[in-house]
Amino acid sequence: MxxxxxxxxxxxxxxxxxxxxxxxxxxxxxxxxxxxxxxxxxxxxxxxxxxxxxxxxxxxxxxxxxxxxxxxxxxxxxxxxxxxxxxxxxxxxxxxxxxxxxxxxxxxxxxxxxxxxxxxxxxxxxxxxxxxxxxxxxxxxxxxxxxxxxxxxxxxxxxxxxxxxxxxxxxxxxxxxxxxxxxxxxxxxxxxxxxxxxxxxxxxxxxxxxxxxxxxxxxxxxxxxxxxxxxxxxxxxxxxxxxxxxxxxKYFNYGLACQNIFENISAAPSSKAKKEIETILKKSNIAYARDEENKIFKIEDYVKKTFNFIDNPNEQLSNLDYILKFKAYNASGGIKLFYHLLETAGIENEIVLTSNRYDVRFDADFESWLFLNEYLFYFPKLQKFLMPKATAYRIGIIPYGYINNNGLFIRKVKVGDIYTGVGKVKFIPPNTADHTQHIMIINAKINSTMDSVNVNLKQTYTGYYAQSYQPYFDYIATDKIKTFEQEIINSMFKDITIKTLNIENKGGENLMINPLVIKSDFSSGNLIEKANDKILLKFGDLIGPQSELYQEHERVFPVENDFNRNYSREIHFTIPEGYFIKNPESLIIVSQPFLNEGDGSGFVSSYKLEGNELTVNISEYYRQISFPIEDYEKCRSIINAAANFNKIVLVLEKNN
Missing domain, CATH: 2.60.40.3140 (Immunoglobulin-like)
Incomplete structure (x- = not known):
């Protein structure tokens, strides 16, 4: 811009x-x-x-x-x-x-x-x-x-x-x-x-x-x-x-911006650049794409793994010939490169300019070029976005600073014998909570010497949670991958002994296509304590650390989440022979203050006992990005419900 x-x-x-x-x-x-x-x-x-x-x-x-x-x-x-x-x-x-x-x-x-x-x-x-x-x-x-x-x-x-x-x-x-x-x-x-x-x-x-x-x-x-x-x-x-x-x-109106931005981005490439663009499309294997979204994904994945994004306003990095020769682009160069790739591949697209909502929100009622500082692509048929400069993201997921915000959408139109850009301010919606999930299936059992808990854990990450890990496997040295994998588990559970660890769907080529699946077996002595003939099981720690929301002063700002998300946890625990759980009712926590207002957020945990098998199901969901300050206490009750579950200690006593 x-x-x-x-x-x-x-x-x-x-x-x-x-x-x-x-x-x-x-x-x-x-x-x-x-x-x-x-x-x-x-x-x-x-x-x-x-x-x-x-x-x-x-x-x-x-x-x-x-x-x-x-x-x-x-x-x-x-x-x-x-x-x-x-x-x-x-x-x-x-x-x-x-x-x-x-x-x-x-x-x-x-x-x-x-x-x-x-x-x-x-x-x-x-x-x-x-x-x-x-x-x-x-x-x-x-x-x-x-x-x-x-x-x-x-x-x-x-x-x-x-x-x-x-x-x-x-x-x-x-x-x-x-x-x-x-x-x-x-x-x-x-x-x-x-x-x-x-x-x-x-x-x-x-x-x-x-x-x-x-x-x-x-x-x-x-x-x-x-x-x-x-x-x-x-x-x-x-x-x-x-x-x-x-x-x-109104010198700086959006109509003028759309025309100039479109003309700058869509300017006809040189004959050499055209050939190189066609070569890139062949190398990205779009001929084998199963549908248009997969075609876009293949183009994006190839470019982001082959080219380097450089955060520098140097004009050479926005020159298409230079970009294709040196395999490097800046923000304005990236939008040009992707535009010509998409157009050559026959993929309908719109150029979007927006702001980072964590700096300045895009005000739809005040026409200012101040808001036009980041480039996205929007695909009308798919209703999905792509950000060229965000190398660790793929179509369908963009940095969350640019969702739940307005943007200037520029589409190509033909006027006489020429093409130009026509724009409209529209909302960039957040993805639904089902888009970003962390699913845990936990099987836990106290060992035979009653001094440690053996845990079998399967975790499934999608959306922003998968994005936090999947693309980075492409850039980590081979001898560092094992350490990186262990750090993922250790970020949730401290002082554990990892016995087995297997991670599926690593790499950026899986982002938004296949979930990141982490399977592990570990043991922990920190989850258990003995008090005379009782066993104190730190059951809440099985779901990992949770955020806690306390406010020492009067709340000033409305509540705003980064993105919508779901947490699903299913815990199976085998009660040791000869013991029973004295306080199973502590596992019931319900906080759904918005149940009659669209159910924008909530936390529910329940349990079932069958013989010596305890099953606990937890659903925690955030389906709404923003809440007015009047709803702060309701939001706080949900976040703290998860934190309170995290503090649960089950008391196991011997049967009479």
Whole structure:
């Protein structure tokens, strides 16, 4: 998308307007009294507060009439513990080689209002853990009760096709300000999310468009399980809406995006590339495919095992001839390669662009190119998706960040003598719970010396659970496979002695075709304890560790699952001769709070005793991705029902 956006933006980046400086002052005030802004906070409960978070984006023309943008960041942090001071001893600045640092400063204001100016030397250069160059303010002289204040002003390439800022963080924010300033001819559109104030027009700047919002007392983000924290934070999305100089509205509309994206992807390949594409189709053995879905699978499996995906925007990696020669592609190159393979094979497809719902949800009611940052294919006849860059996935399963979200679906249409792309925003549905299952059939028996439990276990994984293992067998060295297989079992059961282990349907060629089946025999002394003449059997541990959901603070976010799924467990236990189970009723756990509301999620365990044979059946299911915050306690009861089963200890006593 970036190359396409750049090409379309060129017509906007020139004007006869003279060069402009940043419109607002960017110096520290004399002796500030920041304590006024935090007077209502419990300073014992909050060791760090973002007192002020002021962001300004200003678009302006340089002396050649080209558009650029200023980014101004002004922050004041209150620190009231050694830990908070340590967290703020390095404050990173968003600076790259493409950015010009115009101005910056940093100072520390003590609780007694003494000011320590850190000056220009406070800005340091270093490298991060990835070896990348970084810039940061080295803060010194802060003590408990201090305010650390800094600002920086950057001049950089203008982003007018869609951007967003997040205003909520892990510490409370006393006051947040956001401003967008632009030349009179460039009108921006914005939308605020998750409770942030909508931007309003401010007329205080002459001959400028000026949008302003202020939001106070923003609650801090608490870590919450089964929640989509980032996408639920307060944020603002903004982009250019129209240019009054050309009287053209909605420059960045989806109609234009569809045309340009389709033309870029479908551009006729060279004669050499055409031959290579036909060769790939032959090598992928599509002639032996049993149906169209299997044909797509064979193409995808061959490409993903033969070509390398490289997460790099290098233009060569999106050039079809280069891709075919060097067997490597990036995200935009992958969509081109797969498109021409699918078209040559005569397979109907639609190109889909979407966002990762864990970053920014695709808002169907706000037309923005910000959401068009990941490529998928959709096959209308099959109603299934494929993601070229996701090398460990196959048709029918894509990374779950892109399901349960909207997307722009682009289909090929013929207009006169040419083909073009026409798009529509549609929902990318999650797979049903039956798509992703973990099935366990367990046979357990205490050994003859009554100090260990022998377990025969068959596990069947499908969907996302199979995807976690199957494709990776293709990349593991032969001498490491046994260790990898044992780690799968050991991730569920600690300190066991594995006697036999057999895994069926390994490798990416089985994903979404054959389930991953793991058969094992092992023994464990940790499952059993003796208390005088009683035997304590840690029966719940037979299903492996379970998530537990507790909340020390008031729940903030709705419940959101990664994907729908089913768990099925069937446990057979042979009671030792001369013993009986004293507490079998503990095996009955039922939590189905949504039974009369579509039964979106639930947990049910039951048992049956026939002689000395105990059979336990457990069904745990999650058929719905999202639940409103009002349903949090219901969801918690289901998750904790599984955790409670995990804690069950059966008491075996001798018969009289």
């Amino acid at each position: 970036k190359n396409i956006i750049y090409a379309i933006s060129l017509c906007l980046l020139f004007s006869n307007v003279s060069s402009q400086d940043f419109s607002l002052p960017y110096t520290f005030s004399g002796t500030p009294d920041f304590s006024v802004l935090i007077k209502d906070y419990d300073l014992q409960a909050n060791d760090e507060i973002r007192v002020l978070d002021d962001k300004v984006v200003e678009y302006a023309y340089d002396n050649k009439g080209s558009l650029y943008e200023y980014l101004y960041i002004h922050v004041v942090n209150y620190v009231n513990s050694e830990e908070a001071i340590d967290r703020n001893n390095k404050i990173y600045v968003s600076l790259s080689e493409a950015n010009q640092l115009v101005a910056y400063d940093c100072r520390v204001v003590s609780s007694s209002k003494e000011i320590k100016l850190l000056g220009k030397d406070a800005l340091k250069e270093g490298t991060n853990d990835d070896g990348e160059k970084v810039h940061y303010f080295a803060v010194s002289g802060a003590e408990k009760g201090s305010f650390i204040e800094y600002f920086y002003l950057i001049k950089r390439t203008a982003n007018i096709s869609g951007n967003f800022f997040v205003f909520q963080r892990e510490i409370p924010v006393a006051k947040s300000i956001f401003k967008i300033i632009s030349p009179k001819n460039l009108v921006f559109i914005t939308k605020s999310y998750n409770g942030y104030t909508e931007l309003q027009t401010d007329t205080s700047l002459k001959d400028k468009n000026y949008l302003y919002a202020e939001c106070s007392n923003i609650k801090r983000i608490e870590k919450e399980d089964f929640a989509n924290e980032d996408a639920n934070k307060m944020m603002v999305i903004f982009q250019l809406d129209y240019n009054t100089s050309s009287n053209k509205r």
